[in-house]
Amino acid sequence: MRHLRVPSAETQAWLVQCKSNGWLASASVRALGEGYRGVPLLSSAPAESDPIWCGLMHMEMEEEGPTISHWVERLDPSLQELPPTTWPSAYELQGDVLMVKLEPATEPHAQAMAQAMLDQLPNVRVVCADNGVTGEFRVRELMPLLSRNGDMTTLTKVREHGAEMLVDPSKAYFSSRLSTQRHQTLHSLLSLRKERQRGLVIADPYAGVGPAFPMLMAEPGLLDGWLAGDLNPAAVELLTKNLNQWSRSLSAPPSVQRVVCRDARHWQDDPLLTQQADAVLVNLPHDSFDHIESLLPLFVRNEPVLLRGWAIRERGAEDEDRIHLGRLCENGGMKVQSVNLEPVKGFSATKSFVSFEAKGMFSDAFSS
Ligand SMILES: C[S@@+](CC[C@H](N)C(=O)[O-])C[C@H]1O[C@@H](n2cnc3c(N)ncnc32)[C@H](O)[C@@H]1O
Structure with a gap:
């Protein structure tokens, strides 16, 4: 098989170039010694004399014996x-x-x-x-x-549900394992929009790099705005870039676009962040329940709203936790319509990772 002989440091660039042009064969890159590597080419790739190769040599090499199936x-x-x-x-x-x-x-x-x-x-x-x-x-x-x-x-880019997202695993939290949960968030918000008959403002105060948003933005007319933030400045930097990028595809400008770097428990002190959200996401699994009451002032008044979050809780304590969640919401002034809490996966021998939702309304008439 024909291989392009490239300096090791340029391997990635040539791999990208060959792949994007449809010239890359499915065999592995070969180590050639003396700081060179062989990039496998399909027979349809341009000849060695083509200027596209910048003078790099082509080499014929026998196919490697049985395919190497593991890096070891x-x-x-x-x-x-x-x-x-x-x-x-x-x-x-x-x-x-x-x-x-x-x-x-x-x-x-x-x-x-x-x-x-x-x-x-x-x-x-x-x-x-x-x-x-x-x-x-x-x-x-x-x-x-x-x-x-x-x-x-x-610093790198990942693709999720068709959108590219900037991530940096050494600077900001991101997990692709929660992608099914993000799907579920979309379903819950679609059902809230049906009830409300208009686009929704979503607050995500623990947004990390913002993975909750691309799927919501891809749904025409679902989002009318966002209040997004994180306490980690590096996460907020990536979040800002990601939201700017994704929001270019929106057909109408959202009514609220606010990104902040602040402790979520203090959002309630800022009038620019309160009484606007139709849904609030609470993704701080070790502490979610402790933060809930301080997040309730973010909700809009006199309309059905949704609190959705994730928490690490004692295994088997779902019934007590549902009651606990309902009480937290009521204490914060919500007229609770429904509470749901289900284990998603095990976390340790004694704890599970659960998702929860509370639906209800904050009415001016109820507040003191
Ligand atoms: C479990 S991660 C979730 C990130 C993102 N929602 C996701 O799904 O990838 C929790 C995030 O909350 C942020 N955080 C921790 N304490 C916070 C606080 N008091 N207020 C706001 N954000 C906080 C962390 O920096 C982290 O990015």
Whole structure:
């Protein structure tokens, strides 16, 4: 098979170029030694003499024997003899950033592991050791190990439900695992819009980089505005860029567009943020229940509204939690119409991750 011989640092750029032109063969990139790599080309790719290749050589190479199905098979044979438990069995990809939790036994071989992963996974740009989530912003401590093109940054783009989103896993929380929940949010808001017969203003005070929004914006006429924010300034920077990008596709300008970097519990002190939201999202799973009362002043008055959120709660305590949630809303002045709370997945031996919703209305007549 024909391969384009490229300096290692340019591999990613050439992969993108070949892929976008439909010239990239499905075989893996080959290590050629002396700092060069072979990018596999389809026979339909332009000839070596074409100026598109900027003078880079083409090489015919025999197809590699049996397909290499796992990156471990690309390690030096002496490393492959180590116990299989030396190597991580799982990793997470966000855009072109691969994050791997390293066992102590892996650490001395982290560079070799990262190189084998880059060789096996052409869509990966940088491999990082993932030392877990830290602090109130739930941000990962990442240590970049090796990059395909020298770019060791963790800023990248992910695609979700057809939209591109800027993320940076070392600076702001994002999890693609909650994408089904975002779908459910859309369903709940569609049903609220049906009741209200007009576009909705959504408050997302723990918005992170804003993954709740693209799906809502894609639904014609669903959003009439947003109050979005986060306490983490790095998240707010990405959120602002993402919202600017996504909102370009809206047919009508939303009535409210406010992005803030502030503790959600203090939004109630700002008249520009209160009594406007038709729905409020509460995504601070370890503390959601403790924050609910301080968020209720964000709701619009005299109209049906929806509180939707996620929390980590004791397993099996759903009935008590439903009552607790209803009381929190009533204490804040909501005339509660319905309360729902369901486990979504296990969190630990004693706790579950639950989603919850409360529907109701805040009436001027009820407030003191
Ligand atoms: C679990 S993440 C959810 C992020 C986003 N909604 C998502 O689904 O990807 C919680 C977010 O709340 C932010 N946060 C933590 N404490 C906060 C507070 N008191 N007020 C506002 N945001 C807070 C964190 O920085 C983080 O981005």
